[in-house]
Amino acid sequence: xxxxxxxxxxxxxxxxxxxxxFEVKGEEIIDLNVRLxxxxxxxxxxxxxxxxxxxxxLAERICGICNVAHTTxxxxxxxxxxxxxxxxxxxxxxxxxxxxxxxxxxLLWAGVAAHEIGFNxxxxxxxxxxxxVLDLKEMISGNRQISASNTLGGVxxxxxxxxVPTMLRVLNKLEKETKYYIDVCTSDRTILARCMGxxxxxxxxxxxxxxxxxxxxxxxxxxxxxxDDPYAAYDEIxxxxxxxxxxxxxxxxIVRLREILESIRIIRQALKALPRGPLRTKVAPKIExxxxxxxxxxxxxxxxxxxxxxxxxxxxxxxxxxxTYANIPxxxxxxxxxxxxxxxxVMASIDPCFACTxxxxxxxxxxxxxxxxxxxxxxxxxx
Amino acid sequence: xDSKEVADLIKAHVGDVRIVSERRLFATSDKQRFRDxxxxxxxxxxxxxxxxxxxxxxxxxxxxYHFDCQPAILNLKISLSKDDLKIFTITDIFPGAVLYxxxxxxxxxxxVEGHPDPQRLFLPDDWPEGAHPLRKEFERESK
Numbered sequence: 398x399x400x401x402x403x404x405x406x407x408x409x410x411x412x413x414x415x416x417x418x419f420e421v422k423g424e425e426i427i428d429l430n431v432r433l434x435x436x437x438x439x440x441x442x443x444x445x446x447x448x449x450x451x452x453x454x455l456a457e458r459i460c461g462i463c464n465v466a467h468t469t470x471x472x473x474x475x476x477x478x479x480x481x482x483x484x485x486x487x488x489x490x491x492x493x494x495x496x497x498x499x500x501x502x503x504l505l506w507a508g509v510a511a512h513e514i515g516f517n518x519x520x521x522x523x524x525x526x527x528x529x530v531l532d533l534k535e536m537i538s539g540n541r542q543i544s545a546s547n548t549l550g551g552v553x554x555x556x557x558x559x560x561v562p563t564m565l566r567v568l569n570k571l572e573k574e575t576k577y578y579i580d581v582c583t584s585d586r587t588i589l590a591r592c593m594g595x596x597x598x599x600x601x602x603x604x605x606x607x608x609x610x611x612x613x614x615x616x617x618x619x620x621x622x623x624x625d626d627p628y629a630a631y632d633e634i635x636x637x638x639x640x641x642x643x644x645x646x647x648x649x650x651i652v653r654l655r656e657i658l659e660s661i662r663i664i665r666q667a668l669k670a671l672p673r674g675p676l677r678t679k680v681a682p683k684i685e686x687x688x689x690x691x692x693x694x695x696x697x698x699x700x701x702x703x704x705x706x707x708x709x710x711x712x713x714x715x716x717x718x719x720x721t722y723a724n725i726p727x728x729x730x731x732x733x734x735x736x737x738x739x740x741x742x743v744m745a746s747i748d749p750c751f752a753c754t755x756x757x758x759x760x761x762x763x764x765x766x767x768x769x770x771x772x773x774x775x776x777x778x779x780x
Numbered sequence: 781x782d783s784k785e786v787a788d789l790i791k792a793h794v795g796d797v798r799i800v801s802e803r804r805l806f807a808t809s810d811k812q813r814f815r816d817x818x819x820x821x822x823x824x825x826x827x828x829x830x831x832x833x834x835x836x837x838x839x840x841x842x843x844x845y846h847f848d849c850q851p852a853i854l855n856l857k858i859s860l861s862k863d864d865l866k867i868f869t870i871t872d873i874f875p876g877a878v879l880y881x882x883x884x885x886x887x888x889x890x891x892v893e894g895h896p897d898p899q900r901l902f903l904p905d906d907w908p909e910g911a912h913p914l915r916k917e918f919e920r921e922s923k
Contacts (some may be wrong), residue, residue, distance in 0.1 A: 434902035442913055501893065539831050604827050607876025620828075625851045626803055690804060691854055692830070701846065718831035725879060764918075 400425060402737065406435050410513060410741035417728075417744075424736045429729050436751055444715040448682065449475055449549060452715070457543055459717065462505065462749055465491075466695035467717075468547035473628055474691030474702040474715075475549055476515040479539040479684045485672040487551035492627040492667045494537065494546055495693070496660040500571065501530040502696035503653040506748045507578070510650065513741040514591040519581065526574050529567050536560055551677025561668055568661050575657045582650050592647040596731040596743030599644055606726040610698020612747045615652045616644035622694035631692075634666045646746045677680075682710045697722055697748050721750045781824065781849045788826055790854070793817035806855045811867060814858055818873045821847060826854075829870075834878035834888035836916045841865060841888050860890060869894040887914040 399420050406414040410425050414435040420428040440459055456471040469491055471695045476483060483491075508523035531541040538544035538554055546552050556564075582588050598608070603616040613620060621638040625630045639655045641648035684706040692701040698720030707713040724747045731743050781789070783805040787797045793816055794807040809817060811895070828848035835842045840859045847854040860867060869892050870877050881892045882901040889912040892898065912918060 434900075434904065437902055439913070506820075524801050605875050607830075607874070613875065626853070677806070689800075690853075690855060692853070699830065703833050703844070703846065705835065714833070714835045716831065716833040722879065723831070726876060775843075 415751045425591045448710045449469040463695045470693045470702045472547045474704045477689035484675045487673045488550045496663045499660045499696045512743045549680040579654050596646045597644045602730045608727045609723045610651045615641045615648035617642040649746045783852045786849045788885045803851045808857045829874045834884045
């Protein structure tokens with residue numbers, strides 16, 4: 398006889414609301430059903446109704462953690478749409494910001510994962526070091542989290558020469574700490590017991606289900622948009638694509654920690670090669686009818702933007718496909734056959750970002766009747 | 781495959797091909813020819829479907845499949861008239877399309893025939909039937 402274990406929409410192990418229905422037989426999970434949509438904000442439709450410039454700020458708010466990834470992808474798609482060349486200095490600054498974000502996102506994730514397996518000391522270590530990256534982001538952009546640095550045609554804030562020594566010093570410290578964490582995660586008995594051989598995603602499944610990012614690289618699939626479809630300044634920088642073969646939770650931890658070391662190398666190279674010149678070019682508010690597709694390697698994987706323009710200052714359509722949305726199908730092969738106790742850490746292992754996934758339509762429903770919240774209501778205005 | 785190689789591979793199955801750059805190309809096809817194109821892509825080693833986009837074009841809905849041909853991205857468009865909004869599923873060949881097709885069904889009202897699990901994905905259970913938020917005619921009631 399099977400039994401249903403509901404997981405969410407509100408659950409201590411979920412950082413954002415989403416509903417998972419696990420069918421279990423004793424301790425073993427035999428099926429899983431996912432229900433998305435609990436944090437829909439209707440962003441794809443909203444993007445159609447705002448100007449290109451206004452949309453930068455909306456795209457930035459799709460996800461709090463990977464806001465630079467979203468604005469970089471958005472801006473480069475619109476730049477392709479309008480045939481604009483971005484100045485070299487801006488391309489390098491975008492690269493630096495993207496990699497700082499990757500480091501902070503991976504450390505944030507590692508902390509959450511440590512917390513999920515009950516290793517709270519390590520959680521605090523990770524988040525202590527994440528503060529160092531947030532301080533660097535604040536120094537460059539003025540904000541710890543939502544950086545508002547990218548704009549159409551370039552960037553708004555410069556990486557000034559006086560920032561460089563501080564950045565290099567902090568990166569050295571982070572490199573030392575990350576190496577120590579890799580040692581800890583590959584040798585600590587608690588971590589090995591909870592992560593090794595758990596939540597395995599095979600290479601065949603990862604390819605078949607079109608999984609992206611560190612989740613697929615931990616299963617031995619050699620893809621990275623930074624190398625395969627270079628954007629910003631990645632074609633002028635050398636770095637390794639990190640791959641692990643095992644596909645279990647431990648492999649996903651190691652891939653992300655080793656990616657931090659690569660990100661540190663990328664930032665050092667970008668700081669060294671940072672060209673002189675202007676930060677941005679001018680962009681006309683209206684864009685002739687055209688279509689363009691831009692994609693980047695966000696911390697969680699391939700982030701895709703597709704835009705169609707119609708000659709006005711508003712886009713005809715913008716499609717956003719964030720990485721967690723692509724990774725949702727990987728839950729089933731990872732969970733089925735496992736036990737209930739594995740649910741929190743396996744769920745955390747794809748680094749899910751539900752705010753990214755749920756953003757497609759205009760939804761707010763009250764019991765029985767569907768109703769849509771107006772923009773004025775959202776902003777708290779009274780008519 | 782770069783854009784040129786992809787264009788050579790698909791030219792028998794598509795109407796027109798527009799190569800934008802080495803890594804971007806756009807092509808238009810129709811339902812019948814698209815069915816034959818899918819196995820050809822698979823045989824050529826294309827395994828990754830990045831996503832499916834639906835666009836309301838007034839009296840037609842355009843369905844765009846974004847295939848990652850490493851490094852080129854093939855954007856394959858199929859236009860469906862609003863009188864006959866049906867397309868067959870591609871999940872038998874590209875199983876990763878399962879969520880994108882559900883998204884397409886509820887957001888634009890395109891019926892995907894043969895889908896293994898045609899439930900709602902994002903919209904709430906009490907969302908009215910026939911209201912598709914990304915259609916042009918879907919207006920905000922509060923306006």
